[in-house]
Amino acid sequence: MHRSLLFAGLCLTAWLPLLGAAERPNVVWLVSEDNSKHFLKLFDPHSAPTPHIEALAREGLVFERAFSCAPVCSVARTTLITGCYAPRLGTQFHRKEVTVPLPDGLRMFPAYLREAGYYTANNNKKDYNAREGEGVWDESSNRASWRNRAEGQPFFFMQSFPVSHESSLHFSAEQMASEKTRTDPATVFLPPIHPDTPTFRYTYARYHDRIQDMDEQIGRVVEELEKDGLLEDTFIFYFGDHGGVLPGSKGYLYETGLHVPSVVRIPAKYRQVAGADPGSRTQGFVSFIDFGPTVLHLAGLPVPDTMDGRPFLGEGVTEADRAARDEAFGYADRFDEKYDFVRTLRKGRFKYMRSYQPFHVDGLQNNYRYQMLAYQEWRRLHRDGKLDDVQSQFFKRRAPEGLYDLESDLYETRNLANDPAHAETLKDMRRRLRNRLTAMPDLSFFPESHLAEEAFKDPAAFGLAHREAIVRLMDIADLELEPMATIQPALEAALASKDPWERYWALIVCSTHGREASPLLPRARELAAEDPERLVRVRAAEFLGFTGAADPRPILLKALAETQSPIEAALILNSVVLLRDTDPGYDFEITREMIGAPGQGENSVARRLEYLRGGTR
Secondary structure, eight states, X not given: OOHHHHHHHHHHHHHHHHHTOSSOOEEEEEEXXXXXXXXXXXXXXXSBOOHHHHHHHHTEEEEEEEEOSSSSHHHHHHXXXXXXXXXXXXXXXXXXXXXXXXXXXXXXXXXXXXXXXXXXXEESOOOXXXXXXXXXXXXXXXXXXXGGSOTTOOEEEEEEEGGGSGGGGOOOHHHHHHOOOSSOGGGOOOOTTSOOOHHHHHHHHHHHHHHHHHHHHHHHHHHHHHHTTOGGGEEEEEEESSOOOSTTSTTSOSHHHHEEOEEEEOOGGGGGGTSSOTTEEEEEEEEHHHXXXXXXXXXXXXXXXXXXXXXXXXXXXXXXXXXXXXXXXXEEOOBTTBOOOEEEEEETTEEEEXXXXXXXXXXXXXXXXXXXXXXXXXXXXXXXXXXXXXXXXXXXOOOSEEEEETTTOTTOOOOOTTOGGGHHHHHHHHHHHHHHHHHTTOGGGSOHHHHHHHTTTSHHHHHHHTHHHHHHHHHHHGGXXXXXXXXXXXXXXXXXXXXXXXXXXXXXXHHHHGGGGGGGHHHHHHHHHHOSSHHHHHHHHHXXXXXXXXXXXXXXXXXXXXXXXXXXXXXXXXXXXXXXXXXXXXXXOOOGGGOOOOOOTTSHHHHHHHHHHHTOO
């Protein structure tokens, strides 16, 4: 017998008496797309009723603090299926350019269940940024079900519900005028980040309708389990696949992008492993890295050491254990054609946000986002000067550091990073996040194009081999957090480094400090003209352009003409759109023929060119 299968069998044998049942438990995941906890009345009094999900909650546990690690589907779902942080595996870029292998010794978690005798079925979304490998699913299709298993075989079944997906809000002005919502737009709650307009009210009301549609679909699956006599043998997990989708949520590391609804229905015969009474609401933090390990633990299987998560339910996990969990880590990198680099750490009531390229404004064009009328109106009102400071922040530079007290500031509108009263909290959170990024280590300190060329054959191994280099880049990036007067010698040394990525990060720091970094403009001009690394020249042009010290266009256009990498071209075009659409604003005329990289197809380059041709700002 295969050694891992024998070990699994021994673990299962040990587990069964603890459960007091002859059968291994079934596990079902019911996953709604693109909705944060803010849209279910079970979690937020302003939101939509979901009676079927509420019925699940009465027979199990409500997880008040459950978090996706990423605010977009492919990164979030890859985190779920691997139990690992994406920036460690190289799976952090949404709409992958490269599907990467998993590290040695790691498989997608349903493969361990299947090897141990479970039937695994997925209906039907995958959207992985990593190679699936063999033996993960017995069936994955829009017809997949538990019903195709052998008689008596335990199963793991996952179903996704796209009715609440972002695309459900891609309606036209004509549809808004003619299609009435069941929810009265006059009754919806608007958070302070959004303007009170008929468009926003209609959009919220329409989404409340979609949440109720999703709940009905959840109810039908639960009814089928009951009809098949399986309900009392099955753990049912309901959760959202990440936050969203109203403007400023999906794709962004605010609570509306990360904080998901999560409920687990626990059959009566397994309630002793819950550690709490039915209907209890637990405050302990759980993240997507933990969901796969929890299923393995419920099935009596060991959690591989190669996974980052740990079980939050099952034998040996008490409510006290859950209550002690009080941290959640989040990451945001490229979403479609829009680049960013943000990390967050929530600990208890406080949320720390580290923006490594804070000049990449949240509201920078993303073609898919801006199909939504509310997004279009939000940007138009900002440009017309009709928003207040809170509502317009989405379109302005972020601070490199953000600190928010979520008990008093649910929508992260008051940055406490410069408040002396919170100086110790800021210092502690900064240290904790830094330790996490170092421990992984975080691959995003290298640009995606470099990772594609050098790292993506084995990203996790590359990260470990280059940990010291990543720490040095992190040290340079953290110069953003210090006054310019104290860091100029360190920046000068980084700009003179033989390592191109140290020069690259030093220029990002210069752009963050803006005109305060003017003493370094002569060196930036030299790098823009003659640096052997193309992306260093681009970052130098960016700094020169932000400060108005020189026209960045010749440098950027030359870089586009020279590149042979579609990923590098996308990075350069991100800078083009940023310099065009934010102050001081530079006009660009770019055609496909001006880009050296071959074969973009429908990727990020094509989307950027479509936007630039349209002339909209």
